[in-house]
Amino acid sequence: MTGISIRSANIDDAQMIADFHVKVWRHTYQDLAPTEAYAVLNEQHRGKQWKEKLSANDNSQIVLIAEIDGRTVGIGAAGGSSESIFDGRGEIKFLYVDPDFKRRGIGRALLAQLAIHLRKMHYQAAALSVVKGNEPAMAFYEALNGRPAGEYIDPGPVWRSQNIVFVWDDVASLIS
Known part of the structure; x- marks a missing residue:
């Protein structure tokens, strides 16, 4: 895809990432998540989470932002496994693409950069989890x-x- 740039996030990006995360998360899970999740997992809650994640001094973790013309169109994060079911594989922790920009190679580009990071961290394999019912993500x-x-x-x-x-x-x- 032409015009896409991918950069590492920093602490100053935390609230912007949180706002983007909430927007795409709500679109993605509108028919899957319970209403109480919508009330709690708001921009303020996600902002706190992303500030903590981005201020942690953990070189094994990476957070990336995909942009087109200065507009955030995707985010991704990867690092060590958070669940035993990942069996020691590097984990793709987040991958969200703006619904208005899907099917333009943004998800693939983010995944490739996250995989490069995992390989640098000496992971031979990768894993991620998808909420059951998120058919578009599973097909991807x-x-x-x-x-x-x-x-x-x-x-x-x-x-x-x-x-x-x-x-x-x-x-x-x-x-690739």
Whole structure:
């Protein structure tokens, strides 16, 4: 895709990322998430989370922002595994693309950069989780040769969603 740039996020991006995260999250999960999750997982809540994530001194984690003409059109994050079901694979923790910019290569570009980071951190394989029922995301990961490798319930305090784990046994397959 022409015109896309991807950069590392910093603490000054925290609230912008939170606002973007909430916007895309609400669009994506409008028919899947319970209404109480919408009330709690707002811009203020996400802002606090992203400030904590971006201020942590953890070189194993990366947060990326995809932009077109200065407009945020995607975010992604990766690092060490947060759940045992990932079986020691590097984890793609977040991948969100603005619905108005889908099918333009932004998700693929972010995934490739996240995979490069995971490889630098010596992960040979990658994994992520998708909320059950998020068919567009599952189709996207399957098109990139991700394979389902199990299910778990997210322990989140607000919405204990049922998730499907997708894996790539060779993280390099996401870099192209």
